[in-house]
Amino acid sequence: MTTSNRILLGVNIDHVATLRQARGTRYPDPVKAALDAEEAGADGITVHLREDRRHIQERDVLLLKDVLQTRMNFEMGVTEEMMAFAERIRPAHICLVPETRQELTTEGGLDVAGQEARIKAAVERLSKIGCEVSLFIDADERQIAASKRVGAPAIELHTGRYADAETPTDVAEELKRVADGVAFGMTQGLIVNAGHGLHYHNVEAVAAIKGINELNIGHALVAHALFVGFKSAVSEMKALILAAAAKA
Ligand SMILES: CC(=O)[C@@H](O)[C@H](O)COP(=O)(O)O
Numbered sequence: 001m002t003t004s005n006r007i008l009l010g011v012n013i014d015h016v017a018t019l020r021q022a023r024g025t026r027y028p029d030p031v032k033a034a035l036d037a038e039e040a041g042a043d044g045i046t047v048h049l050r051e052d053r054r055h056i057q058e059r060d061v062l063l064l065k066d067v068l069q070t071r072m073n074f075e076m077g078v079t080e081e082m083m084a085f086a087e088r089i090r091p092a093h094i095c096l097v098p099e100t101r102q103e104l105t106t107e108g109g110l111d112v113a114g115q116e117a118r119i120k121a122a123v124e125r126l127s128k129i130g131c132e133v134s135l136f137i138d139a140d141e142r143q144i145a146a147s148k149r150v151g152a153p154a155i156e157l158h159t160g161r162y163a164d165a166e167t168p169t170d171v172a173e174e175l176k177r178v179a180d181g182v183a184f185g186m187t188q189g190l191i192v193n194a195g196h197g198l199h200y201h202n203v204e205a206v207a208a209i210k211g212i213n214e215l216n217i218g219h220a221l222v223a224h225a226l227f228v229g230f231k232s233a234v235s236e237m238k239a240l241i242l243a244a245a246a247k248a
């Protein structure tokens, strides 16, 4: 259980691949982004191999597996195709996420409570090959307790609702939901990560929540990198979250 204010930054490079896929070019290469992110202080690299391959491709994951100095957090839907691919590459971390083809982005958390047997079998299968499995869920006690029951050592709380909240009241309410989720996850002995929709203007309040192990951030980093370069984008984000965690 994490009790200190140490906080890690997982850099999600999916949207570097989004730009490449928009034209079917060889650039920009997410592998180069990952190496730059590591040099700038990323603690890990997150990639989501979507079923529709809209951004990250198998080629990216295979190359990253060979070249990363830190560790890969491989996000995947719970499908047989992905399970078999994960068994082939054996990433250090796997985050099981819900996925639908039409969604613009990952819209909500995985319904662990509603499909415990299926998720338990996936967690067991992936744990057997040495992966630390995390479940991408809403900050909801029912889902957190179910995550514990299915044997996942870690959860990642979906911060999308917090990021999308528009009024100060809603922002405060969603932030509290995340903070309560972190606290409850810790009582369950889970490693608690968080992410989705975090950016330079909303990240500090989340980084200040005691007990969060890691924040996974992608879209905002890639967007900022267009103007300042990838290394600066990562180091600015890392400095922000470390300062916020230290002040808390
Ligand atoms: C699960 C998650 O939050 C990330 O994988 C994020 O979803 C990546 O971006 P897209 O949802 O746009 O693929």
Ligand SMILES: NCC(=O)COP(=O)(O)O
Pocket: 012, 046, 156, 194, 195, 196, 197, 198, 216, 217, 218, 219, 220
């Ligand atoms: N799991 C969340 C993630 O990896 C990054 O999400 P986003 O910052 O691209 O919204």
